[in-house]
Amino acid sequence: MNHENKAVLLETRRQLLGRGIGALALSSLTASADTLPHFAPKAKRAIYLHMVGAPPQMDLLDYKPGMKDWFDKDLPDSIRQGQRLTTMTSGQTRFPIAPSVFKFAQHGKSGAWISELLPNVAKMADDITIIRTMHTEAINHEPAITFIQTGNQIAGRPCIGSWIAYGLGSMNQDLPTFVVLNANHTHPKANVQAISARLWSAGFLSAQYSGVSLRSAGDPVLYVKNPDGVPTAMRRRMLDALGELNQLTLEKQGDAETRSRIAQYEMAFRMQASVPDLTDLSKEPDSTYQLYGEDARKPGTFANQALMARRLVERGVRFVQLYMRGWDVHGNLPEVLPSQCKDVDQALYGLVQDLKQRGLLDETLVVWGGEFGRTIYSQGKLTPTDYGRDHHPRCYSLWAAGGGLKPGVVHGETDEFSYNIVRDPVHIRDFQATLLHLFGIDHERFTYKYQGLDQKLTGVEKARVVKGILA
């Protein structure tokens, strides 16, 4: 037998390439010569709650009492300043201002003005950081959500969670690094916008960094359950035999990937145990449901998914993304918005307090917001009790908590029409740079070579970390 047939064990190769097993990103393999994180992180985990459709800032977080005097008056050109409109309202002959019908009050030591629709969020005003001056260029949902999640309006780039998974890797051995949740909404008239698998895609990064959906119906993780009639013991027995057979292949062929495959099957088996453990809420005490609300018992509700998010980060999942639809209030706003808020308000409070009580909040960044703002003028018919709002990119509100942010802070100021930014703009790129910063990553140095370019989440335009909101 000549030496060609003598295969080699994996050790040599591993030493050579330093590549570990499993779907983990090791910092030694990032494109930049630096190791990650670049500096001491504050956040180790994130829960990103994206409200699909774009909540209206002036009805929730950006109080504009002056607009009461402007009811049904046209938005002045001096304010609009040539902002391009979507074709849904660009054909309107009038742009009558629709002041919010909801009451605002100040809360906490920060004195933040928060609308009556979010009473529980208001209760924790001193725990959160409100940014009133987010802005973007996109005016429609598909490009805008893609923009804030992947850094570009056109599909194909990795999303934030994938970048984080790639850069920092996993914190646990049994669950995916990046998990995606979806929450239902209640109101039947809520306008539902499309989302897409691209929003949790790893783009040009390796597909192992894609978000894994944790589903509230059927298999919680796709294919995690053994088929009917195959108990765990039988699956284990099969894996034992499979491992032995693959070991023979490894010895015969000497292909490093075989060893990796053996490890992947073992991880799969571990996930088969860790996932049911994750989704089994039976051991959650009643106090949990007092905190999040009884809705948290119902699979698929926002409260239930928020609870799931806490359980995920508690088990060392690094990035959780949650999508909730129904916020696209082009019409029927006074009817639909309270319902949307009711779906989330208590659970938002519950989630942040829960993380706080468990000592996780300091290292867990929680983000709540949409993809752009909404217009102060009404879309469609305006009455004293009914109005709708079109998309508005120039300013919108978002709040975040934990993970190294300064709590009890309101950042930035918009004009009295909640139309333009007066002070401290935060482009979504800046927000992404700040998010990375909280994770101890310098967004300019965190790159991946693709198509000849050192690609960054924040893209090629300038982006700055928002120092004012850092603790």
Add this chain to the structure above:
Amino acid sequence: MMRFLMSFLLALPLLPAGRVDFRREVRPILSDACFHCHGPDKKTRMAGLRLDVKTEAFGARKSGTPIVPGSPDQSLIIKRILHDKPALKMPPASAHKTLTPAQINTLRTWIEQGADWQEHWAFIAPSKPAVPNSSWGNNEIDRFLHARITAAGLTPAAEADRRTLARRASLDITGLPPEPQDVEAFLKDTRPNAYEAYVDKLLSSPHYGEHRARYWLDAARYADTHGLHIDNYREMWHFRDWVINAFNRNLRFDAFTRDQLAGDLLPGGTRDQLIASGFHRNNVTTNEGGVIEDEVAVMYAKDRVDTTSTVFLGLTVGCATCHDHKFDPITQKDFYSMSAFFRNTTQKPLDGNISDTPPVIFLPVSGDEQRWKTIDQDLIQLRGLRGQRADQVAAKAKPELKLPKQYDPVWHLDKIAFSKEGEVKEAPGFNKIQADQPFTVSMWVYYPKPDDNWTLLSQINSKEEDGTKIRGWTIDIQGRQPVLKMVGEFAQPIAARGGNAAKMMPDNWYHIAFTYDGQRRKKDSLELYFNGTRVNHEGKQESSRPALQGSILNNEPLRIGGDGNKRFFKGGSLKDVRIYSRVLSSEEIAVLEMFPRATEGKPVELSRVWSAIKDGESRKLMAKIATTELERKNILRRGAVTHVMVEREDQKPMANILYRGMYDQPRDKVEADVPQVLGGLGSSTQKNRLGLADWLLKAENPLFARVAVNRFWQEIFGTGLVRSSDDFGSQGEAPSHPELLDWLAVDFRENGWDVKRLMRQIVLSAAYRQQAVTTEEKLKKDSDNRLLSRGPRFRMDAEAVRDYALASSGLLVRKVGGPSVRPYQPERIWETVAMDGSDTRFYKQDRGEGLYRRSMYTFWKRSAPPPSMDLFNAPTRENCTVRRERTNTPLQALLTMNDVQFVEAARHLAQRAMETHKNNFDEQLDFLSERLVSRRFEPKERDIIQKSYRDFLRHYDSKPEDARKLIAVGESKANPKLNAPEFAALTMVTNELMNLDEVLNK
């Protein structure tokens, strides 16, 4: 990751010992670390210095000479690289690029050795190099490879055994495992060309075309939905058929290219070539409310440039959308000149959420081809005869007319006028309009002043709060057009809307009629007649399935004049409202519409209506017209459309340069052209897509042939000779075997662009036929097998993994081509992302054949691709992909272990084993292994497998309910005669074997 591997590759010995290769080792460093500021883009050029141009890199400047051949210490670039003052050190800190000591050493050594300089390799047209002498191998490929293998101090591996070869070649040529009998025949074949014969048989299989096509569909970004927002169904599968067919008939690659880029522009072009032009209709499109058309048009043009330049040129021209390319000599003007080719069709930016966004062509199924050619003529003729006959009998016609029985409606309202406030008349107990029954509604409508939207007739629970519970139907006037809407389960409607051909004006009477055939289809179950003529109604949204689901019934009465809630037909009037429980033909509706004027004695109408009632000959003609129309409709139903390119006649292809790529910042106008660094189109070439195709195929084009052969090489060996198969530019990788690449490229062109011939060359080479065994030495010197010092071995692509399970089990339905199918998929994959109105919101799995077709036919929804494909690295098809990655993840393991598709396949294969070899485990095991790994297991393996079988059996003997559950997985029926515990145990064994690393690799 890539840079790491790149520097690893660079460390491989290439030239006579110690000689640095500028193109492979030096230029990439300069490109990556310097060109951004010292390269082709003048806008970011610093100090006016270019290091990508020889004269400048070697030219003396005030501060010194950047590169002084032979003297690294005198060379300004070295001085700056080693400078200790941060302000002068290169690259500067702000660039975030660092040169490693090894890279600096490479630069120094290169300069020391004389700093020889070559232009970027990919821009110099290839010529056929001399083939090295070699004692090893079967063809030129081997001789080139052998030269480098021996230079690395390695020897090729021995040839793999026939079983291994049989499996490998089958997977590479057809994407399917070999049939056991074909393997046996090959083993027994004593002819010297036995392997060639085996390969040729595979090449002649129709599955070859399928397999090659699957790779191409990634490049073409083929999918079955539009891709954005509502993401509705797009009827495009004829394009897929065209690609499969093209490979099977071995269409020359130049014609293949030309047909897809310009099939619509070829003089004397065939229908097939027109179908091929759909290549550039595959990009994602949108119809999202609020989009700005100009912006969208720019987006489409950009996709087409990106795709064309990636697939046919291997260049990242798209990087020049906002500025000149930083690394390659491609300007922003070049980008927009290319985009001009693709912005000149009759396609509108919004796709309308319909399945047949124009321009499209209709393709009948093959059985209808002949009839389709003649049917329109027949209809014209028949209608002509009808008219003539009416004229012939006109003298007999009298205005005392009475409609015969066939026109008796099941419900009738003579006339009604509504006040300005509007009121509603109710008729309870009405049940003539339902989802499963045909009906016709016709009436005369008076359109009142002032304009508004009204409901004329309805039966709907409009007061229902919960939008998803709305059921019923309405006939409205909206936007001056008549609309019939039927709302079923999930509040999903189908509708027929008038459109421009049915616009109404105030203070006029109109005749409108709707027919419904009871088949629930969105597109053609409803017809609309306006003043007696059928109009092409809007709301032509198609789905390949019936769209109206469930019942439309409710407890409401029939309402005339309103919807029972907020909508009233204020000031309007209705006359002669008729409801029928059948579909009236177009001729009958014309009669209804003409009837009033006929009774008034108007001659044309009178003759028509009289003959329709009294003249037997006329009635026969009317019946014939009706059946022919139905025949035509059924042909349309059986057939399908496909999207094509149609060039505008009224303008030349032009574009504007866009400042920073912004659609609303146009600058200079440019004509259609190709990058100047590649010579431009030249004056004798047409400035359209046909000219573009011609230019690509010229012998002087340095990229086209190389890029093509590189991709075919990549399909077989897993990695191209140029690893960055999508980037042959400065930032891509240099070829591992530049002479071999050039030889193959020229050879491909010189021999008729023959793809099968190229496949044959590769698969018959000794390199391909080596054992795929890694040794310690080869791990050190050829870790990624770029030298091909051993046979290829890597995990199969997603489609091949699933096809393998189906084929080996015997469940695969081998039909080639046709519309997409819907196999098993976990629930709610589509629903989670889809919008309410989307016709790809609810996934309804097929029964039967559709579950077992090759994976390339799986319905592809871009915003929620099939997870079984996605998990194994299939791209989303949102953009062009020419290179897939191969990951190794636990989610993949879960899929192949637990997905019903795989479990059912395991069960079915186990069943066949048990049916063929009753009560003999060893023989059953051989049956399994011959289909799964094309060999018999060795004693050690048999021992492991048998032990697991015994443990499975013990369990299933004690728990027969588990056995029954396991063998019931999947839609196909398990053989009830087999002993259930044994069956289940063998299913587990098969499941175990189907997950072997050996099975998942090729």
